[in-house]
């Protein structure tokens with residue numbers, strides 16, 4: 001997939017079908033919008049693209065330091081590749097774009113580059129203070145064809161980034177996975193901890209996130225783990241390690257089952273599959289160890305591994 005960061009000002013080399021939106025999460029609603037574009041492009045033998053913005057419009061408009069995203073930049077690229085998108089076009093979201101009238105946006109980013117087909121969702125808004133709605137796009141049928149994806153819902157609730165973020169904050173991974181159509185993923189690098197895990201028989205890989213992700217609720221999770229291109233299962237604790245000494249900074253650490261290797265500095269990918277329990281402060285290290293052994297059995301049975 002080609003990633004283009006630019007102001008589209010002139011005609012594109014080849015006709016494009018584009019999906020428009022920020023697309024944080026790339027959940028099932030976003031996937032419906034994007035799949036339509038990929039299918040349209042295949043059928044008409046043109047290239048498919050996602051047209052998005054950077055930085056996050058919310059971050060720019062509300063002057064947030066860190067946006068905390070479900071799919072930060074690299075993660076978004078990875079999922080878009082899997083969806084078969086040919087190009088990712090990133091428009092710089094700046095003062096000029098924030099103030100651009102909706103009709104000027106259409107002229108500059110859709111008509112001038114000769115975009116052939118546009119796909120959006122039912123509630124897409126664009127232009128100054130979100131004044132432009134999909135009905136406005138429909139007025140330009142002589143320039144581009146338009147597809148509007150109806151609302152995708154899960155049990156009558158809109159599938160959306162805000163909803164997924166609140167389910168992550170509650171530890172409701174079932175809803176998160178259903179809305180995303182895949183497990184929630186964190187990616188980072190293994191850094192050294194205080195080496196206490198090893199001493200209590202549960203060495204852990206401490207994760208330093210590679211991008212600004214939304215962190216799920218503190219607690220213990222059954223996770224799928226990918227490291228050095230191989231797949232494992234594990235149990236991940238997100239929290240403050242209160243039994244030892246309450247750490248103010250949240251730490252994300254994973255005990256990988258049936259694994260013993262030095263992976264400091266390696267990339268680690270965690271897929272969050274099930275919420276097992278809250279983090280607790282135990283009265284002794286022995287009690288914590290007993291609980292960890294119990295958690296390990298739970299993880300084995302969750303993933304239907306032979307109990308050992």
Ligand SMILES: Cc1cc2nc3c(=O)[nH]c(=O)nc-3n(C[C@H](O)[C@H](O)[C@H](O)COP(=O)(O)O)c2cc1C
Nearest residue numbers: 193194195196197235236237241242243255279280
């Ligand atoms: C699956 C799992 C669950 C854990 N649950 C708790 C917990 O409930 N309470 C707690 O204080 N620490 C918990 N821990 C954290 C251990 O205290 C931690 O592994 C130990 O402090 C080692 O930290 P280190 O890697 O910084 O050396 C858990 C760790 C793992 C891997």
Ligand SMILES: Nc1ncnc2c1ncn2[C@@H]1O[C@H](COP(=O)(O)OP(=O)(O)OP(=O)(O)O)[C@@H](O)[C@H]1O
Nearest residue numbers: 021022023029120121122123124151152159160161
């Ligand atoms: N549940 C959904 N069903 C159909 N289309 C959707 C759904 N959620 C978002 N879309 C569409 O996907 C495109 C990209 O969405 P974008 O991220 O810009 O905005 P959004 O509506 O705020 O998404 P979200 O609700 O996930 O935050 C838009 O065209 C939007 O209308």
